Amino acid sequence: MGWLAGLIQRHWQHPQTGLAILLWPLARIFQIIAMLRRWLYRVGLLPSKRLPCPVVVIGNIHVGGVGKTPLVAALVQALHQRQIKVGIISRGYGRSSKDTVIINARTTASEAGDEPLMLFKQTQAPIAVASTREAAGKALLQAHPDLQLLLSDDGLQHYALKRDMEIVVFPAADIGKTMDLLPNGPLRESLGRLHLVDGVIFSQGDAIATHRAQQLDMLKTQWCGYSTLNYADFYCLNQPRQTAQAIEFAGRHCAAIAAIGRPERFFQALQTLGIDLKQTIALDDHAVIKPADWPEADVIFITEKDAVKLTMPLQHNIWVLPLSAQICPDLAEFIQSRLQLRSTATIKTLS
Template structure:
């Protein structure tokens, strides 16, 4: 099925009439099922569970990476600066364990998932993963009963868990594009879903992105903003205290490998920083990098998400590109005010 998935993803980028005729009816069926499912939960026909703590869902309507994870990390860190006790819950997509896990310094990506582990290492916030987000939330609250807020990393379509706020992350590059529902397009829900969220963040956008979305009526009166990515100095995987800037690799044979939602964005970021790549290898999102996957190069660049999955030390000369997000205006302030959260003592 790999070739079929690749064909469909290419169709999302450059529409093919034959595939439109084939996939458009399936997209309408998928859309009807998604709308019916949401209505069943909203009307109370399907049961929902509420946690004894406010829950904010940070999700998306796209399939694949939209820049959500660095945004979650930035939001958690800003809330911590405001002295709000915040925890993170997730299903830990891609992990092998099915147990409920509360992360600690010895946790691995195999048992917790790469994104939850990365968020834990970056923020040191309490993090739990489980087969359902409700189970993750209850386990985390049992371990940390003083938490004031839970952020659900992803889970916008997980309506079985009640949420106090919804934040949708939408790529600024997709504003104005004609995007369809799966499988004819990359969306899980129609773009009109943005109008029902409490807040919308246009990832890798700017003030023009917000204005364009408003002009196109993608959003109504809810809070909206944008996020931008900032890249730090490279650090060596085997010796994290060793850092370097892009120009220091100019005379080296460089390659990059990534197992993320949008690997091309990582490769493009490296090239924008001045790195000349002899080879790029794109793996499936959350995939584990196997020994045969490594390219033949003097320097190999990877993402932080991939770095947490690797057992160190490795024989390769691997360098990690750290990134952080900045959200404008202050989304943490909105959450604090809307949920009436007070600084912890």
């Protein structure tokens, strides 16, 4: 991360008056450009394509990690339980390839990107990545013509693709905060954008957080809810069947490394679980962990997102912390009802 980017991100967390004065005009220019761009797509002056299948965008108005990927996995699994055939489209941020890729068991993170590959491993759903989400959708529907629904992982601001529903993931910790647009703040679009979407999930929140957002008039959506995170036992990267609980690492020199949007959340989660971290290393989101990055420690903890980028076996004693999300109330039910999707069991009965 460059020093300027680091300075600005620290300013987002702890605003500095002098820097705010310098960045405020730039944020207004960014805001005007964002509003103009969205208006040009809405009135048709910029082309927007529709796919022959309903598209639901799971996106955000923040820059960086908001806990979106675990929610996409949870939503896919909930739709599978309702016997809805769903696929995922993405641009595959951080990948080195520009090709259109339909992910399979042999696909690498450099080909597909770390988040799409992790979603495939977690859900086994059909997933395609391409330079545009339209191209990803076309390729996926050609390979899987029976899909009933496409989830766009991110892409709220990708207006070149028409969408049937928009669901925004918003960090519960940011409810009530005064935040500006880039570069004076972390927002891609203003908070007023929340009034225009179909649903809002407050990540790592609760019913109290949702009620507070409603009191602050943040919401005018048909659906709102929250998500919680659940952590499973650690597993050894070189031997995934070997699992352990936090207490088993007591008395050992432990470190953690993460290349995710908000690595401090991962480090805090480890400490909350009882891991005594002697060292933490935060890399840029989607960065490849290089040999020189590994800390000297008895045990090193990483995220699932980073695990899919690593080629095994590795000489380090590396443990992965799996997590899953739970969405409340049932977002899958809302999507199924809104889009009038029939379960495959019902379709077979009718046919």
